[in-house]
Amino acid sequence: MADEQSWVDWVKENTDPRAAHTKPEALDDITVLDLSCKSFAGCYCSSLLAEFGANVIRIEPPEGDFIRTCTPYGMLYKGEGLNYLTEGRNKFHITLNLKEQEGREILKGLVSQADVLIETFRPGVMDEWGIGYEQLKEINPGLIFASITANGQFGPLSQSRMPDYDNIAQAKSGIQSATGEVMPEGKCYDECPWAVPTKAGSWIGWAQPATFMAVGIMAALHWRVINGEGQALDVATNEAYARFDNDGALWYEGAGVVLERFGSLIPGGWLYCFAPTMDGAVFLGGLRLEMWQAFADMIGKWDEWDAGSWKDLSYFTRKENQLAWAPVIFAETRKYTNQELVNMSIEYGKKGRLAPITPVVAPVCSPMETMKDENWLKRGVLVPVKDPVFGEVMVAQAQHKMTETPIRTKWVCRPVGYDNGHIYLKYFGFGPSKLKELKGDGLI
Amino acid sequence: MAEKTWKNYRDKKHFKPLPLKDIRVLEVGTLILGPVGPGFAALMGAEVIKCEIPPLGDTARNMTPFGYMFRGAFPPTFTHINVNKYWLGLDLHKPEGQKVFLELAAKSDVIQTNLRPGVMEKWNAGYFHIKEINPRIIYISKTGFGEWGPYAAENRPSNDGAAQGLCGYAWMSSFSGQPPLKSGVYPCDDYGGLMGEMAILAALHHRDRTGRGQFIDLAQTENIMRLMSWIWPYQHITGNTAMPSGNRDVSICPADSFYCKDCGLVAIAAPAPEEFKGLCTAMGRPELAEDPRFKDHLTRLKEENATEILKIIADWSRTKSAGEIEELAEKHGFAASRVKTAKDVVEDKHSRERGFVAEIDDPLLGRYHDYGFPVMMSKTPPRVNWGVRPVGFDNEYVLTHLLGKTEDEIKGLYECRAIGKWADLPGRKPPSDWDGRSGIIMARDGDGEGKE
Numbered sequence: 001m002a003d004e005q006s007w008v009d010w011v012k013e014n015t016d017p018r019a020a021h022t023k024p025e026a027l028d029d030i031t032v033l034d035l036s037c038k039s040f041a042g043c044y045c046s047s048l049l050a051e052f053g054a055n056v057i058r059i060e061p062p063e064g065d066f067i068r069t070c071t072p073y074g075m076l077y078k079g080e081g082l083n084y085l086t087e088g089r090n091k092f093h094i095t096l097n098l099k100e101q102e103g104r105e106i107l108k109g110l111v112s113q114a115d116v117l118i119e120t121f122r123p124g125v126m127d128e129w130g131i132g133y134e135q136l137k138e139i140n141p142g143l144i145f146a147s148i149t150a151n152g153q154f155g156p157l158s159q160s161r162m163p164d165y166d167n168i169a170q171a172k173s174g175i176q177s178a179t180g181e182v183m184p185e186g187k188c189y190d191e192c193p194w195a196v197p198t199k200a201g202s203w204i205g206w207a208q209p210a211t212f213m214a215v216g217i218m219a220a221l222h223w224r225v226i227n228g229e230g231q232a233l234d235v236a237t238n239e240a241y242a243r244f245d246n247d248g249a250l251w252y253e254g255a256g257v258v259l260e261r262f263g264s265l266i267p268g269g270w271l272y273c274f275a276p277t278m279d280g281a282v283f284l285g286g287l288r289l290e291m292w293q294a295f296a297d298m299i300g301k302w303d304e305w306d307a308g309s310w311k312d313l314s315y316f317t318r319k320e321n322q323l324a325w326a327p328v329i330f331a332e333t334r335k336y337t338n339q340e341l342v343n344m345s346i347e348y349g350k351k352g353r354l355a356p357i358t359p360v361v362a363p364v365c366s367p368m369e370t371m372k373d374e375n376w377l378k379r380g381v382l383v384p385v386k387d388p389v390f391g392e393v394m395v396a397q398a399q400h401k402m403t404e405t406p407i408r409t410k411w412v413c414r415p416v417g418y419d420n421g422h423i424y425l426k427y428f429g430f431g432p433s434k435l436k437e438l439k440g441d442g443l444i
Numbered sequence: 445m446a447e448k449t450w451k452n453y454r455d456k457k458h459f460k461p462l463p464l465k466d467i468r469v470l471e472v473g474t475l476i477l478g479p480v481g482p483g484f485a486a487l488m489g490a491e492v493i494k495c496e497i498p499p500l501g502d503t504a505r506n507m508t509p510f511g512y513m514f515r516g517a518f519p520p521t522f523t524h525i526n527v528n529k530y531w532l533g534l535d536l537h538k539p540e541g542q543k544v545f546l547e548l549a550a551k552s553d554v555i556q557t558n559l560r561p562g563v564m565e566k567w568n569a570g571y572f573h574i575k576e577i578n579p580r581i582i583y584i585s586k587t588g589f590g591e592w593g594p595y596a597a598e599n600r601p602s603n604d605g606a607a608q609g610l611c612g613y614a615w616m617s618s619f620s621g622q623p624p625l626k627s628g629v630y631p632c633d634d635y636g637g638l639m640g641e642m643a644i645l646a647a648l649h650h651r652d653r654t655g656r657g658q659f660i661d662l663a664q665t666e667n668i669m670r671l672m673s674w675i676w677p678y679q680h681i682t683g684n685t686a687m688p689s690g691n692r693d694v695s696i697c698p699a700d701s702f703y704c705k706d707c708g709l710v711a712i713a714a715p716a717p718e719e720f721k722g723l724c725t726a727m728g729r730p731e732l733a734e735d736p737r738f739k740d741h742l743t744r745l746k747e748e749n750a751t752e753i754l755k756i757i758a759d760w761s762r763t764k765s766a767g768e769i770e771e772l773a774e775k776h777g778f779a780a781s782r783v784k785t786a787k788d789v790v791e792d793k794h795s796r797e798r799g800f801v802a803e804i805d806d807p808l809l810g811r812y813h814d815y816g817f818p819v820m821m822s823k824t825p826p827r828v829n830w831g832v833r834p835v836g837f838d839n840e841y842v843l844t845h846l847l848g849k850t851e852d853e854i855k856g857l858y859e860c861r862a863i864g865k866w867a868d869l870p871g872r873k874p875p876s877d878w879d880g881r882s883g884i885i886m887a888r889d890g891d892g893e894g895k896e
Contacts, residue, residue: 367612
């Protein structure tokens, strides 16, 4: 590949989501049963597999899963909660009453025809029902049985009665306590109730453990290719999220220091903060001495701050110096708009004294600004899906751009039991009269 | 039954195989986004060779919280995300270094980089160069904005904080009326890295079936957007900007962090009917569960009702300690936890018994605890075996064992500076108490001294 532009063109041509449907799907040989209950983690996990083409059968109780009611401000769109609307993607939705023995027998029939099972019941529930891993592996030794719960399948707290929710996982991870505004001196909680440990606004305490589990499932599938055997997988949501606390364990282990919240600065590096501007805020990033110097130069402070004499970042990284320097640079960034600072950084990367080195400058956007940013539209990430049931629905998608097996969103969601007819016919030969019977018995 | 599946899981870990033991990964990555994914693969048994430009190596060797180095040698984040790797000091600016890279690439399954678009191509190590000699290669490039599109065309640099800002994640993670708040960790780097592994393992599955490799263009900002769920359809349907709500979860009610008697926060969640009933009983207000404003979850979520019930809970939580609330939650079947610190997590008995908080016995760093891989796999348990190393620490092992180079050839590579070792700087060099031998896999005469 001789020149850079032809490389970029080649990648675009071969990873553009608009052409994804012309290519094969990586997981279209895999059948997944998603039994998740009251858990977005389970739904998100099976979505990741479904995006890659896995044949995912989502199994809900006859009245539908409670998670469908977890929607902002109680808002429904065409009868569906907005969170569930985004994670029903590419899945077949059936109902099955697992509280009845006959329902569990039907599940066993599906298990014998599946590769992966995802469940989020309290540990022990599936065993009591006679459909735990030890029981199901007798039916299908290749089965990968994946459980996502609050505390995991084993260990002293595994029998806790507490259910699993995103905000609880975030609180238990150590990351919420490391995030948030610092209480202004002399103030208390009632005066500044926002200066507290703060969780992430999105359900990362569910989506991230779900992604770890999807990665674990993929590794288990690879192992099954080598060895032929299935296995049980276990994720505790708070542990999974804690894995992202990169400094926390070792700072405490080595120095007894507890990582505490530090506003929009970060203990681990300099230059790395949100800075106020004339019309909002930008992120400023360096982490290399030259990038911090480039920032000083870019805003015209090279001489005044004697940036050329700086030798390394260790001085600036110290807590007292971060606190001293932050207001100094904020006074400068307030003189400009977000767009001006972004442009200054791009220009500096072309013509600055230290070019091509330039500081990272990015606007801090509202999600509405993000949704209107043409970069994500062009890359096919934030574009509406035309769903046969729900019409045009905006979801984030196409994040895995791959030349051979790109992901795709074929539909976004399905009402409860929408695919009973097709799936029960396909796997059991149950036609309309049998389905009517099952319905009458409260099984579907 | 689960007991049988998981009996002695932690203690028997090392007596079982690893799921990715047949996979070799070459990493040319810096900071977090590049190295964290190969780190996950290494925990699952992949042989990961981390290539760094000598003598300074990975920029993350600088990233010290307030200047702190773990064991006086390496930054905590760097140490956490780079376990189980082999360390090659390889200068890809040099043609001889590029040649070594191609020799390794010919024998590898996966290449991971997070350099700016075009850099690997300039070093004759881009996807097309590798594909020619190894068509089975799975090659992933992880950047802020991807290889193509308007931002990529402007050659904008990026990192975790930029991604947090650009996708609206930070905006949504603050309190109403306060400026957007940056996370105390690096969620977009870590999540981008994790999603990269998802793509790679899917690609590997495709290769297991068809023999075909591929190229993956991963933009970290797009991956964090993926988990922002309701925000996108909400804005699209209503035309309104999604607004932040602090610790309150606007999709689950009640779910918030509450101030309690001992002046800390406790997170509570109790949305499902039996959970909400349990909470009302615990508060001594069982009648609330039947109140028409709160009885049904969708009704309870409406702004005016949610505000009301959250206020009732907040008033109650102030009369109880976090510990009392946790006990009541256990008794009545709703969820509650104090907002825990890293100390609480590291010392947590449950996670230690599960082996998530793992004990590591490292030849350079000594004995210590750190978080391991959070997916427990009954037949193929991921594990932490060793910590991080100085730049170029495993040069001899990699070049001899994998490439069969002779001592003279290796000497030649040192002489032309295609390979090298660490600079005499913190974060790059061995711990000060290193004996000059420990941890070296394949020693040669004169080893144990920095070469630069």
